[in-house]
Amino acid sequence: AQSVTQLGSHVSVSEGALVLLRCNYSSSVPPYLFWYVQYPNQGLQLLLKYTSAATLVKGINGFEAEFKKSETSFHLTKPSAHMSDAAEYFCAVIGVNAGNMLTFGGGTRLMVKP
Amino acid sequence: EAGVTQFPSHSVIEKGQTVTLRCDPISGHDNLYWYRRVMGKEIKFLLHFVKESKQDESGMPNNRFLAERTGGTYSTLKVQPAELEDSGVYFCASSSWTSSFGTGELFFGEGSRLTVL
Numbered sequence: 269a270q271s272v273t274q275l276g277s278h279v280s281v282s283e284g285a286l287v288l289l290r291c292n293y294s295s296s297v298p299p300y301l302f303w304y305v306q307y308p309n310q311g312l313q314l315l316l317k318y319t320s321a322a323t324l325v326k327g328i329n330g331f332e333a334e335f336k337k338s339e340t341s342f343h344l345t346k347p348s349a350h351m352s353d354a355a356e357y358f359c360a361v362i363g364v365n366a367g368n369m370l371t372f373g374g375g376t377r378l379m380v381k382p
Numbered sequence: 383e384a385g386v387t388q389f390p391s392h393s394v395i396e397k398g399q400t401v402t403l404r405c406d407p408i409s410g411h412d413n414l415y416w417y418r419r420v421m422g423k424e425i426k427f428l429l430h431f432v433k434e435s436k437q438d439e440s441g442m443p444n445n446r447f448l449a450e451r452t453g454g455t456y457s458t459l460k461v462q463p464a465e466l467e468d469s470g471v472y473f474c475a476s477s478s479w480t481s482s483f484g485t486g487e488l489f490f491g492e493g494s495r496l497t498v499l
Contacts, residue, residue, distance in 0.1 A: 272424075304490075311386065312425075312473065312490035358425065369438060370417075370488065372425040 270295040270361050274373035282381045287331075287346040289376045291359030294340060301342040302370070303333055304358045312358065318342060329353070354380045384408070386491035388474050394497045400462040403494045407456070407476030413437075414457050415477075415488060416449060420470040428472075431457060464498045471495050 275290040293299060303315040316327025323335045329352075333344045342359060359373040387406045395401050407414045416428040428447070429439040433454035442449070446465070451457040461468050472495075475488035 309492065311492045312475075312488075314487060317487070369415075369427050369430065370425075371427070372417075374424045 270299065270371050272359050272361050272371055272373035274357075274359050274376050276376055277374060278377050278379065280379040280381060281349045283351055284348050287344070287349045287353065287378065289344040289357050289359075289378065291333075291342045291344065291373060292340050293342060293359070293361045295361055300362045301333075301335060302360045302362075303327065303331070303342075303344050304360060304372075305355050306358070306375075307355045315344070315357070349378075349380045351380050351382065354378055386474055386476050386489050388472075388491040388494045390494055391492065392495045392497070394499065395464055396499050397466055398463045400460065401464055401496060403459045403461075403472050403474075403496070405457045405459070405474030405476075405491060407474070408478075408489055411476035411478050411489070412454070413477045413488075414451060415475040416457070416459055417473040417475065418470050419473065419493075420467070423470075425473065428459075461496070464496075466498050469496055469498045 271294045273292045281287055301318040304312040305315045306312050315331055316325045318325050318335045326332045331346045333342050335342050356375050356377045358375045360370040389404045393401050412433050414431040417425050418428055419425045427441040429442055429449055430437045431451045434451050448460045471493040473490055473493045475490045477488050
């Protein structure tokens with residue numbers, strides 16, 4: 269069984285500040301890990317994914333995430349927040365042999381202050 | 383190319399009534415998924431179709447929920463009779479088999495918000 273924990277349901281940063289959204293996972297097998305973003309009134313959009321290649325993954329809109337097996341973490345970062353980054357972010361995991369059944373974390377709503 | 387479309391975007395019904403949600407996947411996508419997010423909780427898997435067949439329906443909460451996928455194209459999710467705890471956002475997602483198996487590259491719709499009073 270696998271699970272995902274996102275620390276902080278709400279995160280607030282100032283425009284231009286570092287964005288750090290935390291995600292820890294548990295999985296009995298090497299996982300595939302993902303970050304999805306949901307902008308207001310839109311569907312979930314894939315931001316980036318880790319599929320056992322490079323541990324530092326770059327995604328769209330300047331976001332990146334680093335897979336750390338020893339810490340079972342896959343935190344999402346962006347060096348400088350932009351107002352347009354305000355959205356809800358979801359970390360998700362698939363275990364090998366689980367088809368495409370994603371297990372999601374609870375989501376983190378990112379607010380960006382001017 | 384059109385994305386995943388869901389209808390209605392918002393439905394308000396009374397307890398005991400019936401609601402049918404529809405999902406049109408991206409054309410050519412054999413895989414179709416339903417997920418649900420109850421307020422304040424995680425997005426939870428409901429079921430997975432491959433073409434018209436149910437591949438995995440382990441997440442369906444009870445027999446008040448019925449999902450169909452006619453001819454392997456669009457899908458419907460019927461809730462009958464609806465209960466208060468069924469309120470939430472129902473997401474549909476689709477993927478093409480060869481490009482996304484095991485990689486989770488699902489394309490999501492905007493969701494259908496269901497409110498049961």
